[in-house]
Amino acid sequence: MTTTFLAIGDVHGYWSSVRTAISQSEGVLGRLPDFVLQVGDAEAHRNEDDLAGCHTSEKHRKVGEFRYLRPGDISAPMYFIGGNHDPYVSLDQLSGPFPVPWGIDGLGVSYLGRSGATKIHDSVTVAWLSGIYSSGADPSARQKSVKARGYFSLAEVAHTISEASDLGKIDVLVTHNWPGGLHPSLGDQPIRDLVETIRPQLHLCGHGQDAFVGNIGITTVHALAVVPPASIWWNHERFGWWRLYEKTDSGVIRCIGVGE
Numbered sequence: 001m002t003t004t005f006l007a008i009g010d011v012h013g014y015w016s017s018v019r020t021a022i023s024q025s026e027g028v029l030g031r032l033p034d035f036v037l038q039v040g041d042a043e044a045h046r047n048e049d050d051l052a053g054c055h056t057s058e059k060h061r062k063v064g065e066f067r068y069l070r071p072g073d074i075s076a077p078m079y080f081i082g083g084n085h086d087p088y089v090s091l092d093q094l095s096g097p098f099p100v101p102w103g104i105d106g107l108g109v110s111y112l113g114r115s116g117a118t119k120i121h122d123s124v125t126v127a128w129l130s131g132i133y134s135s136g137a138d139p140s141a142r143q144k145s146v147k148a149r150g151y152f153s154l155a156e157v158a159h160t161i162s163e164a165s166d167l168g169k170i171d172v173l174v175t176h177n178w179p180g181g182l183h184p185s186l187g188d189q190p191i192r193d194l195v196e197t198i199r200p201q202l203h204l205c206g207h208g209q210d211a212f213v214g215n216i217g218i219t220t221v222h223a224l225a226v227v228p229p230a231s232i233w234w235n236h237e238r239f240g241w242w243r244l245y246e247k248t249d250s251g252v253i254r255c256i257g258v259g260e
Helices: 015-029 048-052 139-143 154-167 189-198
Strands: 003-008 035-038 078-080 109-111 115-120 124-129 172-175 202-205 212-216 219-223 242-247 253-258
Touching: 003 015, 015 035, 015 242, 015 253, 115 154, 124 154, 124 189, 154 189, 172 189, 189 212
Parallel strands: 003 035, 035 078, 078 109, 124 172, 172 202, 202 219
Antiparallel strands: 003 242, 115 124, 212 219, 242 253
16 A cells, blocks of 8 residues: 655644644545645644743744644654744753653654654655754854744754665655745755755745745655645635645655645
8 A cells, every 4th residue: 555644834823724634634645645745834832831932923823723633633653843933942952852742641642863864654754944044153052032032053954965865766855945946035045055965855845824836856855835824814825825745656656636
């Protein structure tokens, strides 16, 4: 049987949308996807302390729906990375090996970590990089600034490359921001460098709130739209807020469903 997985865009605390996406993908497949990937800004706040350790505007500051989830609510194993609006003060207290379970026991949600690569479901090799890039960001400032925690370091890029190399061929790369060169105002050059170095079949990203499809060499780039209802409130198209994929027996990844 082929392996199937679901990818979901920026959640921003609307975890009911995660449940909807899984349900809709089950309708496409006739069964649950084998696992779920999420591209950052999940805002998986368990409590007010998590929220306090998340950089976000006062207008959008909320604990969100994650705290209400119970075992069985997320019906397929889910893995998320960090964006630039996630509870890094709490996430950075986790120790590996990653992925690490997040939330109440038995929830089935895991944090992938700052950077790295692993095999998921014994069949899909996944590399990841949390955060966005700023050339002036200093990793040592993370201890003093919540905002600074949302930036990745070049050392973390190198760590992802190293772990990806150890795995060999990478099926999927997950980052928050786009790779540079595909949009006039979005994208990080170090992410593009990462794509061109590890050459995954598929690159999943978010951050820009709208869907996009492009290519970098052999890599298909799918930027995912923000989930509803955030897409409505922020006046963004909801098309492409989730995508469903299968990895065939021949090892090829193809998209078999898109959230509208």
